[in-house]
Amino acid sequence: MSPAQIRFLTLVRRETTRFWKIxxxxxxxxxxxxxxxxxxxxxxxxxxxxKLHGVDYVVFIIPGLIMMAWATNAFSNNSSSLLQQKFxxxxxxxxxxxxxxxxxxxxxxxxxxVRGGIVAVSTFVAARILVDIPLEHLEVLIPSLFLVxxxxxxxxxxxxxxxxxxxxxSFYQTFILTPLIFLGGVFYSAALLPEPFRTLTKFDPVxxxxxxxxxxxxxxxxxxxxxxxxxxxxxxxxxxxxxxRLFARGYRLRA
Numbered sequence: 001m002s003p004a005q006i007r008f009l010t011l012v013r014r015e016t017t018r019f020w021k022i023x024x025x026x027x028x029x030x031x032x033x034x035x036x037x038x039x040x041x042x043x044x045x046x047x048x049x050x051k052l053h054g055v056d057y058v059v060f061i062i063p064g065l066i067m068m069a070w071a072t073n074a075f076s077n078n079s080s081s082l083l084q085q086k087f088x089x090x091x092x093x094x095x096x097x098x099x100x101x102x103x104x105x106x107x108x109x110x111x112x113x114v115r116g117g118i119v120a121v122s123t124f125v126a127a128r129i130l131v132d133i134p135l136e137h138l139e140v141l142i143p144s145l146f147l148v149x150x151x152x153x154x155x156x157x158x159x160x161x162x163x164x165x166x167x168x169x170s171f172y173q174t175f176i177l178t179p180l181i182f183l184g185g186v187f188y189s190a191a192l193l194p195e196p197f198r199t200l201t202k203f204d205p206v207x208x209x210x211x212x213x214x215x216x217x218x219x220x221x222x223x224x225x226x227x228x229x230x231x232x233x234x235x236x237x238x239x240x241x242x243x244x245r246l247f248a249r250g251y252r253l254r255a
Contacts, residue, residue: 008103011094015111019077027119030073034065034123038130041187052189053220059134062127063214064186069123070149071206074116075156075177079169081111082160091253101247105240108160109153116149133217140225141216147232148209154239161246161253180206191222205235 001009019026041061049057085091094104127133135141159172184206190198201207208228215221221228247253 003098004100004103007097007099008107011099011103011107012110015081015107016114018081019111019115026073026077026115027122030069030119031122031126034069034119035126037065038062038127053191055218055220056131058131060189060214060218061187062124062131062133063217064184064210065127066120066123066217067145067148067210067213068181068186070116070120070145071152071181071209072116072173072177073119074112074149074152075159076112076169076173077115078108078112078153078156079160079163079172080166082108082157083163083166083169086160086253095250095253101244105157105243105247108157109150109240112153112156113149116152117145120145120149134219135217136219137216140212140229144209144212144216144229144232147229147236148213151209151232151236151239154236154243157243158239158246161243161251164252180204183207185210189222205231208232 038058038061041058051057052060082091085094099107124133155177159169163169163172183201184204185201190201190207193201208223208231211221211223212225212228212232215225
């Protein structure tokens with residue numbers, strides 16, 4: 001392997017080892033949370049809401065739960081990891097290394113992407129044991145989940161760069177990320193909402209992400225699939241370009 005590949009893999013291993021050492025917290029807790037969502041909403045609401053758009057209610061919400069698991073874990077891992085290394089000044093060693101800004105950015109992004117992917121796949125396996133989940137369009141599902149993971153990995157890096165204390169990360173997650181996810185249609189269909197809420201939901205970017213993942217699993221979507229894929233691709237690329245520029249400048253990374 002070339003020196004650049006060795007540097008990059010070493011940085012990635014550092015990020016993945018960080019969350020793997022506390023896997024009961026970083027992997028076990030999100031799985032338990034998702035299991036409770038499936039159990040509570042499936043049992044409580046599933047008994048009252050038979051089907052949505054011809055699909056059992058508990059099956060209808062599982063794609064959104066899988067997307068939510070990938071999104072929240074990718075975001076929280078990268079934002080907290082970057083802020084922690086800034087706080088401890090351990091990032092100084094990486095900044096003084098021969099690693100390029102692109103290598104550093106991709107390595108930081110990989111930690112959250114891998115953690116979110118593990119939780120999302122584990123969530124799918126656990127849900128598949130409980131209920132029968134179809135896989136209608138893998139050609140849409142796989143790139144959609146990849147783009148969702150990449151987008152929220154970049155968003156976590158951006159918040160980690162901007163944050164100066166741990167309360168800043170909590171603020172973004174509590175008051176911005178969580179409302180966007182829950183109002184994006186994880187537990188309901190926007191088609192059932194009255195106006196103006198049906199229209200307002202369409203301004204939520206997560207609405208289109210959930211639509212893509214739901215289409216990949218169930219074959220049902222309320223959005224244009226080509227438009228949603230294009231939107232998500234452009235948004236993820238835009239975030240990466242912003243983060244790359246900030247890393248190249250050393251924005252809030254150097255004392």
